[in-house]
Amino acid sequence: QKEVEQNSGPLSVPEGAIASLNCTYSDRGSQSFFWYRQYSGKSPELIMSIYSNGDKEDGRFTAQLNKASQYVSLLIRDSQPSDSATYLCAVNSGSARQLTFGSGTQLTVLP
Amino acid sequence: DGGITQSPKYLFRKEGQNVTLSCEQNLNHDAMYWYRQDPGQGLRLIYYSQIVNDFQKGDIAEGYSVSREKKESFPLTVTSAQKNPTAFYLCASSMIRFGELFFGEGSRLTVL
Numbered sequence: 001q002k003e004v005e006q007n008s009g010p011l012s013v014p015e016g017a018i019a020s021l022n023c024t025y026s027d028r029g030s031q032s033f034f035w036y037r038q039y040s041g042k043s044p045e046l047i048m049s050i051y052s053n054g055d056k057e058d059g060r061f062t063a064q065l066n067k068a069s070q071y072v073s074l075l076i077r078d079s080q081p082s083d084s085a086t087y088l089c090a091v092n093s094g095s096a097r098q099l100t101f102g103s104g105t106q107l108t109v110l111p
Numbered sequence: 112d113g114g115i116t117q118s119p120k121y122l123f124r125k126e127g128q129n130v131t132l133s134c135e136q137n138l139n140h141d142a143m144y145w146y147r148q149d150p151g152q153g154l155r156l157i158y159y160s161q162i163v164n165d166f167q168k169g170d171i172a173e174g175y176s177v178s179r180e181k182k183e184s185f186p187l188t189v190t191s192a193q194k195n196p197t198a199f200y201l202c203a204s205s206m207i208r209f210g211e212l213f214f215g216e217g218s219r220l221t222v223l
Binding site: 032034049090103104 | 146151152153154155156159169201208209210211212213214215216217
């Protein structure tokens with residue numbers, strides 16, 4: 001079992017819709033959770049971090065964390081074509097003492 | 112502007128050659144990292160450093176070497192021992208170990 005798994009996609013949504021990206025992790029001791037956006041050919045950019053159960057909102061982005069079920073999700077409201085990118089989930093696994101990245105979900109927002 | 116500068120952005124290497132990728136940060140971050148990314152895959156940790164003159168191996172350190180002589184600088188050498196070095200190399204830094212990482216623009220290495 002991979003330590004951090006993401007739905008591989010690709011995921012396509014129409015402009016203005018809500019895009020939902022999911023990530024599950026295996027280490028129950030994980031403490032910190034991050035979402036990065038990576039445009040094709042570019043480096044990852046941090047867009048959200050979440051540390052406690054519940055929702056965290058930042059503009060059109062909402063991160064949701066459920067430690068009991070070991071998943072973290074990212075919702076993008078009012079999706080725009082400029083949101084088209086690969087989204088990487090990263091988990092700070094306490095036992096592994098490092099940041100483990102999922103393989104990413106490619107999102108395409110159709111005009 | 113604060114940030115992380117990687118150079119070169121593109122590099123071609125012949126088999127059997129060592130190459131060194133530069134990474135400099137002016138964010139005053141203690142921790143620095145090197146990751147490797149292959150097409151369609153996530154990031155894999157090569158090395159990381161929390162303080163000057165100290166660094167730790169990541170998951171795929173074989174064939175790579177690093178140094179941390181200054182807080183601002185964390186160069187990566189890809190040696191001829193690395194069997195499949197063609198990849199996108201990303202340098203990152205953070206205030207605390209494996210906290211919020213900030214990435215440089217990356218260096219794309221191609222072995223001819």
